[in-house]
Amino acid sequence: MSARWSASTFHCRRCGARVSAPVEEVLLAEPVFFTAEGAANDPRFEPRGSLEPGTLWRASPEQFGRELDLLVHPDSAVDLTPCGDWIGCCGPAGGDGPNLACPSGHPVATRVADCHTADFVAFARARVDERPAAAPSAGRVVVIGEPPIVRVQQLVAALHGCLGVTAWHDDDFEALVLDHTTSPGEPVRIYWVDAAASQRAGVPVARALAAFACARRTHGGVTALIPK
Known part of the structure; x- marks a missing residue:
């Protein structure tokens, strides 16, 4: 795998202990990836999908507050013990x-996992240091965007090809990913080179990302679309 596909780990700012597995950032404007019993009671959450293990979403202070700004799947938090008010x-x-x-x-993080909330662990930016790490090696790695994707048809063809989907779903990204999740296969991490340029060209980057975020876990692992 190219060295440019890097991840991060979080470490306690006070003692340096590692408190997360390697995580790769998923760029989403809105938190569409939460799921928990009762999450539909909160209009901020769409209980269709979840933040995958091995991925990170950076919330703004306006969205969740300064103590809830580096959100990861609970399985990506390591060596943590309950403290404070549970x-x-x-x-x-x-x-x-x-x-x-x-x-x-x-104290470095907050677990949110009530029956009326989403389910995640949030590291507080002020309490942890972020250090570069090697990207997770499990599963298959696919790179798209070389050459650059500047038309939606290019993206559709690339995703159909790398996921091995035989039915043609055009630009219905949710149907495309669902088709993949119902067929045998292996976990896939798809790196989208220069997704920002694709977005400037009018390619629906956010809609494609949301479809993958909502697909949740597949085949015992992760199928994630990661823009770079």
């Missing part, structure tokens, strides 16, 4: 400050 109905609601600590006992 308040909620069926799980922690996450509204009372950090409730997960590093091995040395320093």
